[in-house]
Amino acid sequence: MLSRFPELFARYIDAVGVVFGVWWLWAPFLLWKAAKISWLTYIREYYKNNLKWTMLELIVPRDLEMGPRAMELFLTNVHALRNAPGSWKEKYVDGETTKWYALELASFGGDVHFYLRVPADQRQSIAANFYAQYPAAQLLEVPDYIESQPVSFLDVQRAGKAVSFGTELTLSKDDAIPLRSYEDFVSDKDFENLDPVSAILEVFRGVEAGDTMMFQILMRPADGEWQKEGEKLVQELKKKTISAMNDDGTEGRTVRTPGETGMIEAIEDNIGKPGFEVVIRYVLFETKGQKSVGGAYAQRSVIGALNQYASSLLNAFKHNTKVWTRVNWVYWPHIFPKRRADARKARIWKYYRDRAMPDEGNLGNLIQSSFLNWDFSRKTFILSAEELATIYHPPSIAVLTGPILRRAESKTHGAPAGLPIFSADDEQDILARFQKPKS
Amino acid sequence: MNDQGGLFDILSLPERMVTWVVTAARGEIPFGFLGSVLAVWKILAAFISVISMAIIIASLILTWRHRPQLKIRPSKKELAKDKSLAGEGSKVVRQGIVRPEWDALMKKCAHANEHQVVALILEADNVADEALKRLGIPGEDMGARMKALAGQLDSLDEFWSAHKTRNMIAHTPGFHVTLQDLERVLHQYHKALKELGAL
Numbered sequence: 061m062l063s064r065f066p067e068l069f070a071r072y073i074d075a076v077g078v079v080f081g082v083w084w085l086w087a088p089f090l091l092w093k094a095a096k097i098s099w100l101t102y103i104r105e106y107y108k109n110n111l112k113w114t115m116l117e118l119i120v121p122r123d124l125e126m127g128p129r130a131m132e133l134f135l136t137n138v139h140a141l142r143n144a145p146g147s148w149k150e151k152y153v154d155g156e157t158t159k160w161y162a163l164e165l166a167s168f169g170g171d172v173h174f175y176l177r178v179p180a181d182q183r184q185s186i187a188a189n190f191y192a193q194y195p196a197a198q199l200l201e202v203p204d205y206i207e208s209q210p211v212s213f214l215d216v217q218r219a220g221k222a223v224s225f226g227t228e229l230t231l232s233k234d235d236a237i238p239l240r241s242y243e244d245f246v247s248d249k250d251f252e253n254l255d256p257v258s259a260i261l262e263v264f265r266g267v268e269a270g271d272t273m274m275f276q277i278l279m280r281p282a283d284g285e286w287q288k289e290g291e292k293l294v295q296e297l298k299k300k301t302i303s304a305m306n307d308d309g310t311e312g313r314t315v316r317t318p319g320e321t322g323m324i325e326a327i328e329d330n331i332g333k334p335g336f337e338v339v340i341r342y343v344l345f346e347t348k349g350q351k352s353v354g355g356a357y358a359q360r361s362v363i364g365a366l367n368q369y370a371s372s373l374l375n376a377f378k379h380n381t382k383v384w385t386r387v388n389w390v391y392w393p394h395i396f397p398k399r400r401a402d403a404r405k406a407r408i409w410k411y412y413r414d415r416a417m418p419d420e421g422n423l424g425n426l427i428q429s430s431f432l433n434w435d436f437s438r439k440t441f442i443l444s445a446e447e448l449a450t451i452y453h454p455p456s457i458a459v460l461t462g463p464i465l466r467r468a469e470s471k472t473h474g475a476p477a478g479l480p481i482f483s484a485d486d487e488q489d490i491l492a493r494f495q496k497p498k499s
Numbered sequence: 500m501n502d503q504g505g506l507f508d509i510l511s512l513p514e515r516m517v518t519w520v521v522t523a524a525r526g527e528i529p530f531g532f533l534g535s536v537l538a539v540w541k542i543l544a545a546f547i548s549v550i551s552m553a554i555i556i557a558s559l560i561l562t563w564r565h566r567p568q569l570k571i572r573p574s575k576k577e578l579a580k581d582k583s584l585a586g587e588g589s590k591v592v593r594q595g596i597v598r599p600e601w602d603a604l605m606k607k608c609a610h611a612n613e614h615q616v617v618a619l620i621l622e623a624d625n626v627a628d629e630a631l632k633r634l635g636i637p638g639e640d641m642g643a644r645m646k647a648l649a650g651q652l653d654s655l656d657e658f659w660s661a662h663k664t665r666n667m668i669a670h671t672p673g674f675h676v677t678l679q680d681l682e683r684v685l686h687q688y689h690k691a692l693k694e695l696g697a698l
Contacts, residue, residue: 081526084537084544091551096556105562212569217584232650259637268637353633356696361635364647368637376650402571404561410567 073253075204103155104234110157114183115205118174119198120454127255127456130193130240132333132449133300137189137332139445141283146476160280160337161186162415165451166205167264167273174454175205177415198453206413209345213303213406216350224271225358226343226408227384229366232376233440236290238330239369239376242450246481257455259365260280266361267344271354275342275362277452278417282335290331297324319373331443334390337416340377359386369450378450595698597630603687608685616681617668623688624665627658630697658691 100350144158162177178186187199210216216223231237243258259309267273273287297320316324344358365379370376385408387401418440443451522529528538530673564630573584595601608619624641631644638644648655661684668674692698 069521083548084541088544088547089553091548091555095551095554095558098555098562102558102562108564159675173600212568214573214577214584215680218581220583262637263635353596355593356596357633357635360648360651360695361637364634364636367647367650368652372649378650399571403569406569406571410569453656 089438099152100155101419104153104157105155107157112180113177114180114203115202116176116178116183116187116199117202118176118454118496119200120174121196123457124194124454125457126194126197127246128449128452128453129246131453132445134189134193135336135448136334137192138186139281139336141185144283144344149321157419158280160278160372160415163277163448165260165264165275165452167267168270169269170265170267171204172261172264175202177204194454202428209274209413211413213402214408216227216345216409220348220386221345221406222348222352223348223385223409224344224352225355225385226405227341227359228408229363229377230380230439231441232370232378233374234289234293235286235335236327236331237375238444239374239447239450240455241369241373241446254366255456256368256450257453260362260369260451261455263361263365266357267472268346268354270343270347273342273358274344274412276340276412276415277448278339278341278415278435279336279448280338280417280440282337282442286335287331290327294324294327294331323373330444330446333445333446335442336448337417337440338443338448339440341408341412343412355386359384366451369447476485523592533648551646593696593698595628595692597692598634600626600629601692601698608681608688611678613678616676616678617659620665620684621678623685624662625687626693627662630692630695634695634697652691652694654690657687661687661691681686 138161142158145154145156159179159182162175162180164175164177166173166175176186183201190197190199210219210221213223242256264273264275297430342358342362344354346352346420347353359379363379366377381405385398385401385404387404389395389397517531519531519533522536529636530609572682573581575669578584604619604622607615607622611619628641631638631641631648636644636647638647641662645655646656652658664676664684668676689698
């Protein structure tokens with residue numbers, strides 16, 4: 061066999077030669093496709109870097125009565141602001157991609173703040189939509205808190221801190237399968253009205269003094285693809301159920317357990333709502349060199365609080381173990397665990413700062429990989445407006461939070477209808493409206 | 500045609516077609532109208548391929564220039580300027596959240612006799628619950644907290660088993676526990692707490 065090797069090798073080269081011989085069959089198509097992907101990656105980065113953002117802080121009044129339902133309506137309206145490249149020029153020359161939003165929670169040693177980062181040109185629409193749902197709350201334009209945090213991984217060290225823990229979350233089952241909705245928790249009766257957001261707030265309040273925990277939900281309005289996948293899933297589930305056969309051989313009633321029916325109903329409910337592509341990410345900074353208890357706290361508490369909305373029947377959150385900063389030599393690739401952990405920490409902090417969302421196509425990920433940390437594992441998942449509203453909404457009166465949030469102290473309302481703010485012509489005319497007619 | 504060997508022997512197509520294909524594969528211009536079409540296509544294909552390669556290289560260069568700086572170790576110059584960068588990156592010394600309590604419990608268990616087993620198991624359960632509380636896991640009582648861990652913990656079954664043992668001790672009068680039970684329960688709690696990062 062071995063003596064035939066040169067001959068076989070020559071034959072092999074011949075075969076490869078034929079493939080190259082017909083380069084005109086495959087080369088132009090493959091190369092053109094690769095060229096499109098590389099170009100789009102570059103031009104989209106250019107577009108995203110040139111976007112202007114506004115940071116808004118959400119100040120919640122003490123006795124907010126609106127619950128998550130108002131947030132769901134707000135998110136549904138935000139979804140309608142979705143932009144997408146319309147023409148060839150917008151896609152390839154401008155590099156336009158869908159703009160995304162950041163819903164953030166930051167705890168500076170127990171002092172908790174709610175933030176919203178929105179594209180600057182949509183600020184007016186978003187503020188208007190928000191006040192339509194929560195007239196008593198305030199959205200203040202503030203400088204981005206991230207500017208007061210260290211920039212790069214080495215800067216974190218220079219500032220005497222350390223990145224204790226960072227992770228991205230993902231869903232345990234398909235996108236179409238929902239979490240438990242806020243509907244399960246709210247009730248008309250006062251003592252039964254629970255706001256699970258209180259658990260998340262408690263977690264952030266429990267951050268030790270000197271530590272900083274930052275949490276973000278990046279959301280990008282999605283198109284209808286995920287709903288089609290959801291419908292396919294429903295069809296599959298319907299097929300799986302057992303149908304009882306009548307005595308004469310015709311198909312009888314379909315027999316489904318209540319759990320299965322519930323699941324199908326929940327999925328159909330869920331795909332009826334507008335969806336967002338979501339990335340959930342959070343990091344914890346601690347003081348360098350001290351004994352740390354924060355890593356385990358950050359790892360368990362946040363996901364524990366979010367998984368109140370989980371159920372084993374429906375969907376739940378879990379850590380994306382390819383991205384999180386817990387690296388153990390026991391797992392592949394077994395080498396340089398500390399360096400890999402540090403590389404992951406550096407990357408996750410960079411992505412947090414940039415509010416980075418993965419794009420269509422994987423070439424961008426190749427650029428951002430370092431030698432020991434190939435980055436093809438990030439992914440987004442889809443949450444409907446209802447699920448998003450369930451996990452992130454201004455805490456209502458049901459949350460007894462006391463002094464941990466900076467609250468709006470006085471109630472604000474819209475202006476009374478008759479106030480002539482828009483059409484003030486003549487002072488006399490204005491006053492005349494409020495005077496009794498002379499008898 | 501026969502010198503192509505095994506690759507073309509099996510073809511039983513008309514000879515003309517085979518000759519045409521072989522000529523094309525060799526890189527020459529075959530005969531006939533189709534041959535001229537192929538020649539034109541080859542020129543077009545070459546053009547497209549060259550332009551595509553130029554675009555690919557240009558895009559890669561442009562994106563590479565703006566790639567993020569994800570340095571995790573300081574260079575020698577940076578280290579000389581700033582001593583605070585010495586040491587291993589983001590090193591934090593993990594301390595178990597309930598380490599002191601667990602160590603105290605272990606000391607007591609070292610010299611335990613049959614009569615102390617019940618109290619020790621109850622104390623172990625308290626330490627575990629304290630760990631869950633300090634880790635920030637939400638829940639009204641220990642059962643709710645343990646439910647919140649579903650899917651997060653590989654050793655959850657053992658954790659539940661230990662907790663059930665404790666419940667049986669607390670709620671069943673006359674439930675008999677031995678030193679072996681103590682050892683088993685402690686082992687289960689230890690495994691779960693270790694995995695949670697509380698020890």
